[in-house]
Amino acid sequence: MASKDYYKILGVEKSASADEIKSAYRRLAKKYHPDINPSEEAANKFKEINEAYEVLGDDKKRANYDQFGSADGPQFSGAGAGGFGDFFGGAGGGFSDIFSDIFSAFGGAGSSQRVMEKGDDIFLNLSLTFEEAVFGVEKIVTFSKIEKCSDCKGTGAKNGKEFVVCPDCRGTGRVRYQQNTMFGTTIREAGCTKCNATGKIIKEKCDQCGGKGYKKVQKTITVKVPAGIDDGQTIRMRGEGNAPLREGVNGELNIRVAVLKHKLFNRNGVDIYMDLYLPFTKLLLGGKVEIPTLKGDYTLTIPELTTSGTVMRLKNRGVKALNKDAYGDMLVTLKGEPPKVLDKATKKALEDLDSKIDVRNYVKYQNFLSKK
Ligand SMILES: [Zn+2]
Ligand SMILES: [Zn+2]
Known part of the structure; x- marks a missing residue:
């Protein structure tokens, strides 16, 4: 398949900025x-403009397209997922849809089909929220979409029946015409434009959609967000997108997820990270401390003389992997915090302590001194 020049389609230079691309697309x-x-x-x-923008409007896809001539880069990722559609991260997926769009939208030049x-x-x-992404949730989503008119079943004719045979092609959907070229006269056949090659034209229009066969509706659906979804990932629901303006299949509904920050945890893939500040003495003396985890509170035992x-x-206390029965870990970084103020008595106590500990008792410090 020859790749299209998306820059040309949007009428912008290859060097165009994201804003220039966006405004060209809008126009x-x-x-x-x-x-x-x-x-x-x-x-x-x-359709072509949308296809071009889907690629050039996305930094990653645009970079891949510039480099490899395809939005996906050199590798193809198309892992299927059960139930409610496929999931793909920023770099994967998407291209197969573009492919099928091109495939279905263009019957080829001069096609009579x-x-x-x-x-x-x-x-x-x-x-x-952080928790909704980690544990999964059901969300109600409202959006407007183009739907096939149910009154006329998308035909545009009253009750789906009020047609007459197309006079131009007499119901065949195809017309022949003469073409005079420098090589002489040729007879060509093509799809009838009067009836869009259907062989019939509407006698009385459907009054629900004004003969268009489709209408714009507000749609509310429940989206099952799977446990483990991450920021920037997309839930793709096949067939929930816009109906085509003529015969065909619905587009996809793509729901891109943005996950809010947690007040304590950071997430990287399936692992959870937390910085835990403790009094510096606790790291020296050891002890127990109760911390929150995704699977409830956990008592952390800190050994004596912890750096x-x-x-x-903490094994398996991370996020559930998407569509897998596996969990990431939780990684807690222990940090010794000094007291905010050092009063006289405390300072004296620390100085006593310092003088009591033989400097040879600090292995790493000694190591550093020996290599200095
Ligand atoms: Zn209708
Ligand atoms: Zn016709």
Whole structure:
């Protein structure tokens, strides 16, 4: 498949900034939007613009496209997931959809076949708390989409029945025409434009959709967010996107997840990180401290003479892996905190302590001194 020149489609230079690309996309999308410009040519153009922007509007995909001529880079990642669709991170996925879009939207030059379209994809953002992402949640999402008109079953004709045979092609969907070229006269056959190669035209329009066959509706759905989803990942729901403007299949609904920060925990993949500041004496003397984890409170036992910066790994107390029965770990970094103020008595006590500990008792420090 020859790759398309997305820059040309959006009418921008290869060096265009993200803002320039965005504004070029906005201008063109407005111009060719099916609500404003209902021709088939405009619909194809609109699809093409969206396809170009899906790639150039995303830094990672754009970089891959510039380098490899494809939004996905050299490798293809298409791991399927059960239930509610596929998940893909920033770099993976997506290209297969673009592929099927191209495949279905263009029947080839001069095709007399009826074009099966794929409806446009819808992109939404969903904000989740840290816990919602870790444990999974059901979210109610409302958005507007183009749906096939149920009254006329998408035909645009009243009750889906009020058609007459197309007079131009007499119901065949194909027309022949003469073409005079420098090589003489040729007879060509092509899809009938009057009836969009369907062979029939609407006698009486459906009054629910005004003969368009589709309408814009507000849709509310429940999205099952799986445990373990991470910031920036997308939940893809096949068939929940826009209906095509003619015959074909619905586009996808893509819900991009943004995860809010936790007040104590940091997350990296399936592992959870926490800095735990303790009185410096606690690290020297050892002891127990109760800490929160994703699986409830846990009593951490700190050994005597623990170095500040020591990391304790709590197995399987991290995040559940997406669609797997496996958990990450929790990593607690112990940090010794000095007292905020040093009063006279305390300072004296520390000086006594310092003089009591033989400097040869500090192994790493000695090591440092010997290499200095
Ligand atoms: Zn209708
Ligand atoms: Zn016709």
